[in-house]
Amino acid sequence: MSATTRTALANRRLKRAATVLCLLPAVWMAVRWIWGDRLGVPIGPRAVHREMHLAGMWTLRLLLVTLAITPLRAITGWNRITVTRRIFGVATALYGGLHLVLYVVDRNFDLARVGSELIHRRYLTVGAIALLGLAVLGITSTDGWLRRLGRRWVSLHRAVFVIAVLASLHFFMQKKFDVSEPVFYAGLLAWLLIWRLWPRRKAGEVRILALTGLAGVLAAGAIEYLWYAIATHADAGRIVATEFNPALAPRPGAQVALAALAVVVFGALVRLRRSR
Amino acid sequence: MLIRIPRAWEIAEHRATPEAVVRRRGTLGRRGLIGGGLALGLAAPAHARDYPPGRGVTPKSAVTSYNNFYEFGEDKDIADAAQALKTTPWTLSIDGLVDHPLTLDPDQLAKMMPVEQRTLRHRCVEAWAMTVPWTGFPLAALVAKVSPKPQARYLRFTSAEQESMPGISSPLYPWPYREGVTLAEATNDLAFLATGMYGGPLMKQDGAPIRLLLPWKYGFKSAKSLTRITFTDRQPETFWQSLGPNEYGFWANVNPDVPHPRWTQSSERLLGSDERVPTQIFNGYGEWVAGLYKGGAFAQMSPQVLFR
Numbered sequence: 001m002s003a004t005t006r007t008a009l010a011n012r013r014l015k016r017a018a019t020v021l022c023l024l025p026a027v028w029m030a031v032r033w034i035w036g037d038r039l040g041v042p043i044g045p046r047a048v049h050r051e052m053h054l055a056g057m058w059t060l061r062l063l064l065v066t067l068a069i070t071p072l073r074a075i076t077g078w079n080r081i082t083v084t085r086r087i088f089g090v091a092t093a094l095y096g097g098l099h100l101v102l103y104v105v106d107r108n109f110d111l112a113r114v115g116s117e118l119i120h121r122r123y124l125t126v127g128a129i130a131l132l133g134l135a136v137l138g139i140t141s142t143d144g145w146l147r148r149l150g151r152r153w154v155s156l157h158r159a160v161f162v163i164a165v166l167a168s169l170h171f172f173m174q175k176k177f178d179v180s181e182p183v184f185y186a187g188l189l190a191w192l193l194i195w196r197l198w199p200r201r202k203a204g205e206v207r208i209l210a211l212t213g214l215a216g217v218l219a220a221g222a223i224e225y226l227w228y229a230i231a232t233h234a235d236a237g238r239i240v241a242t243e244f245n246p247a248l249a250p251r252p253g254a255q256v257a258l259a260a261l262a263v264v265v266f267g268a269l270v271r272l273r274r275s276r
Numbered sequence: 277m278l279i280r281i282p283r284a285w286e287i288a289e290h291r292a293t294p295e296a297v298v299r300r301r302g303t304l305g306r307r308g309l310i311g312g313g314l315a316l317g318l319a320a321p322a323h324a325r326d327y328p329p330g331r332g333v334t335p336k337s338a339v340t341s342y343n344n345f346y347e348f349g350e351d352k353d354i355a356d357a358a359q360a361l362k363t364t365p366w367t368l369s370i371d372g373l374v375d376h377p378l379t380l381d382p383d384q385l386a387k388m389m390p391v392e393q394r395t396l397r398h399r400c401v402e403a404w405a406m407t408v409p410w411t412g413f414p415l416a417a418l419v420a421k422v423s424p425k426p427q428a429r430y431l432r433f434t435s436a437e438q439e440s441m442p443g444i445s446s447p448l449y450p451w452p453y454r455e456g457v458t459l460a461e462a463t464n465d466l467a468f469l470a471t472g473m474y475g476g477p478l479m480k481q482d483g484a485p486i487r488l489l490l491p492w493k494y495g496f497k498s499a500k501s502l503t504r505i506t507f508t509d510r511q512p513e514t515f516w517q518s519l520g521p522n523e524y525g526f527w528a529n530v531n532p533d534v535p536h537p538r539w540t541q542s543s544e545r546l547l548g549s550d551e552r553v554p555t556q557i558f559n560g561y562g563e564w565v566a567g568l569y570k571g572g573a574f575a576q577m578s579p580q581v582l583f584r
Contacts, residue, residue: 044353045342045547046404106545108552113540121538174538177519178350178448232519234448242447251447
């Protein structure tokens with residue numbers, strides 16, 4: 001077997017694995033919907049609404065996974081991983097589409113009402129713009145469009161960073177009050193964005209990971225403070241102070257710190273192995 | 277030409293209560309008599325049929341598995357966690373501006389009160405709804421029992437705050453849960469205190485051992501697991517009001533034409549059947565409660581205040 005065939009085969013396996021990973025949440029969502037009661041994991045009343053939320057969560061998670069591929073390559077030097085990025089990206093767009101479809105189903109296919117809600121509710125407008133962006137990136141993700149757009153393709157697909165910020169904002173805005181979960185994801189996103197400010201050559205270094213991880217934690221804290229201060233009537237300072245209370249379960253900023261620590265340790269181990 | 281721009285809260289002509297129904301309001305007089313009878317300590321006849329649910333009863337499994345009870349977590353599936361709630365012993369205190377304050381066990385209280393079964397619609401601010409047969413007694417009967425002082429204008433309800441509640445450790449919320457109504461609302465026959473459901477005891481996830489029901493208001497007004505009812509002369513600040521006054525106000529009367537800032541309130545999803553049905557003003561109880569909000573300070577109140 002020639003080296004090229006071997007590479008092609010390995011790439012195909014890698015892509016297949018990524019595809020399976022992307023399908024797992026959808027399969028689990030379907031299983032819960034159909035057999036959840038029997039398996040002891042009931043989806044409960046308002047199944048469509050619940051599934052819609054799950055689809056939205058997976059859209060954001062897969063978007064972050066997509067954005068994490070480049071840093072992962074820089075840390076590990078495993079260049080082949082890049083072939084999975086397109087799969088994660090397209091899966092993100094598909095989960096986003098599912099999120100919207102389930103919303104329409106939950107509104108009993110009342111498209112006039114869906115349209116007016118998308119316009120009148122700011123958090124839905126933000127989400128709709130993000131979805132529109134994902135759709136454009138999804139459609140133009142093919143080799144054909146890559147060729148056709150040439151250099152402009154890269155500029156167009158940089159829109160993913162704006163889309164990620166909008167998706168994160170949409171998550172914040174639909175929360176009743178407690179934004180712990182959105183803060184955690186926003187902290188991760190901030191880290192992924194800040195990390196990209198470094199030249200690729202250096203960015204895989206452990207100290208850069210640690211530095212940008214710390215920046216992500218600080219960003220999470222700042223976002224948490226600003227959200228509660230601006231969007232709610234709560235005492236934002238008091239809430240952020242609870243990040244340092246060891247008696248509580250880790251608050252979102254602390255969760256980002258733990259994630260950063262894990263990645264730094266992982267990066268250090270990889271470096272250690274590669275230097276041998 | 278007369279051009280009349282309908283205000284946001286006005287309902288379309290075809291959705292108004294038919295005149296024949298309104299005329300039956302004559303029965304209000306009778307209900308007034310019942311209230312008077314209660315004040316005199318007379319037993320009130322059961323009048324469960326007075327508030328026709330107009331919908332099928334929601335399966336109990338849905339009512340006991342889909343709950344907002346933030347003391348036990350922010351998701352809907354808190355039923356298991358809620359079983360940790362310690363309901364015995366339990367005391368409910370009625371205090372503040374009353375002549376005869378009370379502290380007693382909810383079971384004792386129910387024995388003193390004219391217990392009846394009422395099937396009521398419950399409309400959550402999140403646009404879902406259920407119809408539940410509750411057992412309990414009108415709040416008005418309790419109000420009569422403790423004799424409010426003339427200065428008393430509001431009631432503040434306080435829910436339990438126990439170490440058994442995982443949500444209490446969340447540093448975000450200003451526990452305990454608090455709600456409030458005006459004395460006029462409290463003495464409306466529709467305001468209800470429930471100690472049972474579906475012919476059995478009140479489930480913990482649904483607010484055992486005693487909860488409030490204000491079926492013409494969004495569900496968060498109907499505080500669960502009450503430990504204290506205080507009569508005051510000032511409008512009490514409520515739990516959700518302190519967190520998001522624009523979204524969860526003091527009045528929070530159901531109105532399909534006044535949207536929540538983040539979603540429409542025009543329709544609701546019924547738990548169980550999963551049908552989506554149009555929402556009615558005052559959750560369909562306008563016939564009995566719309567009069568509470570006529571005239572005086574209400575004349576100047578915007579629909580965003582009265583219905584949010």
